[in-house]
Amino acid sequence: MIDHNNQEEYLDPMNYDLEFGGETDKYEFFLQLAKKYPGHVLELACGTGLATLYLAERGVRITGVDIVEPMLAYARVKAKELSVEFPAEFLEADARTFETDQRYSMIYLTGNAFQAFLSDDDQQALLQTVYNLLEPGGIFAFEMRNPDGNDLSDEEEESWGTFVDVDGVTVKVSGTQTYDAENQIMHWVTIRDWGHRRTTSRIACRFTDVQSLQQLLDKQGFIVEHQYANWDHTAFQPSSPMVISVCKKG
Numbered sequence: 127m128i129d130h131n132n133q134e135e136y137l138d139p140m141n142y143d144l145e146f147g148g149e150t151d152k153y154e155f156f157l158q159l160a161k162k163y164p165g166h167v168l169e170l171a172c173g174t175g176l177a178t179l180y181l182a183e184r185g186v187r188i189t190g191v192d193i194v195e196p197m198l199a200y201a202r203v204k205a206k207e208l209s210v211e212f213p214a215e216f217l218e219a220d221a222r223t224f225e226t227d228q229r230y231s232m233i234y235l236t237g238n239a240f241q242a243f244l245s246d247d248d249q250q251a252l253l254q255t256v257y258n259l260l261e262p263g264g265i266f267a268f269e270m271r272n273p274d275g276n277d278l279s280d281e282e283e284e285s286w287g288t289f290v291d292v293d294g295v296t297v298k299v300s301g302t303q304t305y306d307a308e309n310q311i312m313h314w315v316t317i318r319d320w321g322h323r324r325t326t327s328r329i330a331c332r333f334t335d336v337q338s339l340q341q342l343l344d345k346q347g348f349i350v351e352h353q354y355a356n357w358d359h360t361a362f363q364p365s366s367p368m369v370i371s372v373c374k375k376g
């Protein structure tokens with residue numbers, strides 16, 4: 127049971143980018159896939175458009191959808207600064223129910239956004255959206271953390287790293303984790319020490335095992351073409367911390 131809207135991590139988009147941006151290997155992975163399946167691309171749960179805009183800058187016609195307006199507002203500001211052939215479009219919608227007449231050659235999620243879909247119903251609704259909006263033979267790609275490759279035990283506060291914020295301040299990031307095994311949901315509390323203040327925010331992420339994921343994708347009519355452990359296309363192993371799935375609409 128989540129007693130918050132699971133959006134606390136998305137209230138400070140500029141600092142979000144400084145903390146989580148710069149994953150060029152990942153953006154390249156999706157760019158190369160988009161080139162292989164040319165057409166209109168959709169990123170669901172796109173946030174501030176970190177990946178969306180990387181693809182747009184390199185000539186991909188792309189739409190980003192997210193449920194948190196402040197993240198999209200910042201994505202649109204950044205989009206305006208780019209001079210590109212096809213400006214990226216950003217739409218506010220729930221990926222579980224998003225509808226449009228447009229069909230896409232490729233749909234992807236990243237930033238482990240698949241794990242934001244916390245129940246079987248939510249996961250199915252997301253996959254139904256993706257299936258409906260893909261062209262025949264279209265490609266669906268996303269990554270998630272693999273429960274068998276991660277330590278899910280409860281942890282007291284421990285250091286997670288640092289980043290430099292919009293004011294040039296080095297922010298110390300730490301956090302706790304508490305795992306609800308029954309619902310397969312990890313509850314993280316992130317603590318950021320900005321020097322003069324400390325903030326906390328909560329996030330819940332679902333951990334789905336790879337066998338259950340396979341069943342879910344099969345049931346929805348997707349054919350899993352590849353599963354990778356990393357953005358460099360290393361093959362997935364049962365103990366890999368991450369699984370990247372590339373699926374075709376069957």
Ligand SMILES: C[S@@+](CC[C@H](N)C(=O)[O-])C[C@H]1O[C@@H](n2cnc3c(N)ncnc32)[C@H](O)[C@@H]1O
Pocket residue numbers: 133136146170171172173174175176177191192193194197219220221222235236237238239242
């Ligand atoms: C970890 S962030 C990833 C954002 C972006 N993909 C990235 O890589 O930076 C997860 C995103 O999922 C979005 N999100 C969560 N639930 C959603 C839903 N039901 N529909 C659309 N977006 C959703 C959040 O607003 C947030 O921007």
